[in-house]
Amino acid sequence: MEIRRNLRAYPTLLRIGIAEAVAYRAELIVWMLTTTLPLVSMVLWRAVAAEGPIGPERFSAGDFTAYFLLALLVRLLTSSWVLWEMNREIRTGIMSQRLLRPVHPLVAYSAENLAATPLRALLVLPVSLLLLYLYGRSEITKDPLLVGAFVLSLPGAWALTFLSMVLCGCLAFYIESSLGIFHLWYTTYVLCSGYLVPLSLLPGPVRALAEVLPFRYMLDFPVRLLLGLPGLQGSAAHAAVLSHLVVEYAYVAGLLIAVALLWRAGLRRYAAFGA
Amino acid sequence: MRRYLRLLRASLRLSLLLAMQYRWDFIGHGLMQLVWTSLGVLPLWIAYQARAAAGLSALGGYSFPQALTVFGFFTLLKALLDGAINPSLTAVVEHIRTGTLDFILLKPADAQFLVSTARQEPWRIIDAATGIGFVVFGMAGHIHQGGAPPGLGALLGAGLLLLCAMLLLYSIWILVICAAFYVVRIDNLSFLFTSLFDFARWPRSVFRGALHVLFTFVVPLVLMTSYPAEALLGLLRPPQLLLAVVWTGLLLCLCRLAWRRSLAAYTSASS
Known part of the structure; x- marks a missing residue:
């Protein structure tokens, strides 16, 4: 019953979200422009690989360019701000209003976050496709299977980003000072998703950690798919794609369960003004 | 002058x-910032390791300790930006938006x-101290690798240029x-410059080609x-020092002029 109600409200929630995104388009553009970290990294690594390919995967300057442009694209398409929102609303008690509504707060959050994606895509895709065409054409894979897998991996990347943020956001029910929660999430993300440096270049132990955590599926995996899975060839690549996609969506399912449990437990502790 | 010092x-x-009211935030922020700074230096370290593995050493003429010195100055200036400049100026933008700038005028x-x-x-x-730490550490590494210790001239030059950088x-x-x-709604612009x-x-x-020109003259990050x-490392030639000083002077004059003109255009809350 509750599920049906939420599903019925979802298209309307999405429409409201899109209208909001369009209304605040200037802010959205500025926020997107502040995502400069991949470009900062790109400048460094192009210079590092200027004299020849580098690292265990022999990345050339062109590879690095394509890698970081794709990282920027994936990051902008899949990013979410639900963690700030939850933090603020739990701390200030606005969450109480959300709890009164007939739609589950997490469903409403997901609609709000998802609704900004079309506008983001509209703004990001033309520029990034042009840049990729100009500077990274030869590094992008032409294998239709890998391109298809890339498209399939994006919703998973978005869901993982969103759910892991919600999971951290639920901690705000327990911890008074919310300052550290975001930093905890972001630090792990930056390091373990391949956002700061490609995972293959990380020092041994960090790399091992990053390969176990779900963060790599938020960025590194989709990017790598479009780069034609460097290091793998032919049927080995195709087999790896399938197993990675399975793992990615298994993580989505696992996080969904974890979020449901933690949300329920956290809500009992919620003691904001008026609750 | 004395009055301004007192203010x-x-x-x-x-x-x-x-700040002392929130002592734990003080320590928490400090620790967080240490993590962030180390995360910032990680790519440099990895880059030099990867180059060493490929049989290449310096990166565009910079050894690792030299690059660390630059990173130290970056951390120091970033501390100034986040600690003194950013908070004040976010407040002003709010004043302009709501019209309460009248009270300040x-x-x-x-x-x-x-x-x-x-x-x-x-x-x-704490960030500033970390930055100075990186500068000292980088210099020590540079001297350890056979570089000359900075003389009085180098120290004075670096001090002058640091002052220019702040200005x-x-x-x-x-x-x-x-x-x-x-353009009234501009509070996001502060994030834009920070990034x-x-x-x-x-x-x-x-930075190669057009990017080098951009970051030297238009947005003088390189300076x-x-x-x-x-x-400090003794690599800078006098013409470059002169360029930095002249450029700073020009920008200072420009910003004072722009401030005056903008104030004249300010319509305040009531008018």
């Missing part, structure tokens, strides 16, 4: 008192001075504020971090 002292004291002191020193975040001092940073910020007089400033963490040889480091 500055009062503002600093107020910020310090505010009525006060018997220079408005630009008042808005520039409105608010500080004293715990950024450059300040001028750019005032220019951003002036934009706020015309642009991230480019300053690399030594200047990383702010690479030049003081090079002066």
Whole structure:
């Protein structure tokens, strides 16, 4: 019953979200422009690989360019701000209003976050496709299977980003000072998703950690798919794609369960003004 | 002049008192910032390791300790940006938006001075110390690798250039504020410049072609971090020093002019 109600409200929630995104388009553009970290990294690594390919995967300057442009694209398409929102609303008690509504707060959050994606895509895709065409054409894979897998991996990347943020956001029910929660999430993300440096270049132990955590599926995996899975060839690549996609969506399912449990437990502790 | 010093002292004291109310935040912020700074230096370390593995050493003429020195100056300036400039200027933009700038304009002191020193975040001092630590560490490594220890001239040059860097940073910020007089909703613009400033963490040889020109003359990030480091390392030539000083002077004049013109265009809340 509750599920049906939420599903019925979802298209309307999405429409409201899109209208909001369009209304605040200037802010959205500025926020997107502040995502400069991949470009900062790109400048460094192009210079590092200027004299020849580098690292265990022999990345050339062109590879690095394509890698970081794709990282920027994936990051902008899949990013979410639900963690700030939850933090603020739990701390200030606005969450109480959300709890009164007939739609589950997490469903409403997901609609709000998802609704900004079309506008983001509209703004990001033309520029990034042009840049990729100009500077990274030869590094992008032409294998239709890998391109298809890339498209399939994006919703998973978005869901993982969103759910892991919600999971951290639920901690705000327990911890008074919310300052550290975001930093905890972001630090792990930056390091373990391949956002700061490609995972293959990380020092041994960090790399091992990053390969176990779900963060790599938020960025590194989709990017790598479009780069034609460097290091793998032919049927080995195709087999790896399938197993990675399975793992990615298994993580989505696992996080969904974890979020449901933690949300329920956290809500009992919620003691904001008026609750 | 004495009055302005007294005003500055009062503002600093107020910020310090505010900060001491939240002692745990002070320590928490400091620790967090240490994590962030180490995360910032990680790519440099990995890059030099990867180059060493490929049989290449210096990156565009910079050894690892030299690049660390640049990174140290970046951390130091970033601390100034986040600790002294950013908080004040976010406050001004809010004043302009709501019209309460009127109250500041009525006060018997220079408005630009008042808005520039409105608010500080004293715990950024930890970042500044980290930055100085990186500079010292980088210099020690440089000397260890056979570089010459900095003489009096190098120290003076680096000090002068650091001063220039701070003034450059300040001028750019005032220019951003002036934009706020015309385009009111601009609080995001501060984030825009902060993220642009991230480019300053690399030594200047990383920027090639048009990018080098852009970051030297248009958004003078190279002048702010690479030049003081090079002066300290004894790599900077006198013409470059002159360029930095002249450029700083020009930007300072420009920002004062722009401030005056913007104030004249300010329509306040009531009119």
